[in-house]
Amino acid sequence: MAVSTSRSNKLKDEVYKAAVDHAGKNDNKEIILKFYEENPTSPIDDQGDTVLHVLALHRTEVACELLQLEMHHGLLAKNCKGNTALHEASRVGALKLAKLMVRKENSIVDHSNLVGETPLYWAAAYGQTKMFQFLAEKSNHSNLMGLRRNDGLTILHAAVMGEFYDLAKEIVDRYPPFLAVACNEEKKTALHLLAQSPFLFRSGTLYSEMNVADSSFIPLALLKLMIYSCLSIPVEDPNKGNLTDPEDSREPEDGRSSIKGKKRNYFSTSNC
Structure with missing residues (x-):
């Protein structure tokens, strides 16, 4: 049991390092893809962030590729602060990624975190004008x-x-x-x-x-x-x-x- 847990943690560490690798090497993208196909909602850090949470901040182009896959993406998964991956995309202005997320799961725009902040709130707080305009049109x-x-x-x-x-x-x-x-x-x-x-x-x-x-x-x-x-x-x-x-x-x-x-x-x- 301990060996299995150790291997799991090591794999998650490798996936996390690949997800934050701004150099975007193709060889480590395969690590992300394989893990995501099997564990789309599994946390890969101690903050409860999934692959999409982390990619939204660091490698949005890879996140967009993942969302093209025909599978259950679990976009409503939240980290320990209640943030969805759309929250993260909203604060950095990743508009293309946000549009893909909303297309896959339109209810995600109305999900708030533990303190009641929606992705729309984050777009306003971080001055992401185009993101705000998009979410304002999609929100209810x-x-x-x-x-x-x-x-x-x-x-x-x-x-x-x-x-x-x-x-x-x-x-x-x-x-x-x-x-x-x-x-x-x-x-x-x-x-x-x-x-x-x-x-x-x-x-x-x-x-x-x-x-x-x-x-x-x-x-x-x-x-x-x-x-x-x-x-x-x-x-x-x-x-x-x-x-x-x-x-x-x-x-x-x-x-x-x-x-x-x-x-x-x-x-x-x-x-x-």
């Missing part, structure tokens, strides 16, 4: 269900907290007004969070940061105006320093929101 969210997580943060909160203001504007335009005035557990709307951006306000204005924070009435027009204000601000201002993450100098990726913001730690950090 007619009310706040699926648009907010367990602590009340909505997809609009997520986009604002990530400073993806062009995506935030699209969310305001796409969804009914109730989303703009939805509060989290701390009774804060997305506008309250937006008000924490100090470069939006000038002292003495009617809607100063303090006034907005104390207001119980949030005009939708004001929210749109503030988002437009963010969009009009250049990414780099020589008089105010760099407004972007100094450790991230990459150009926006395909499908990513055009204004790259700082990642906020508002995801679940609990371990298995």
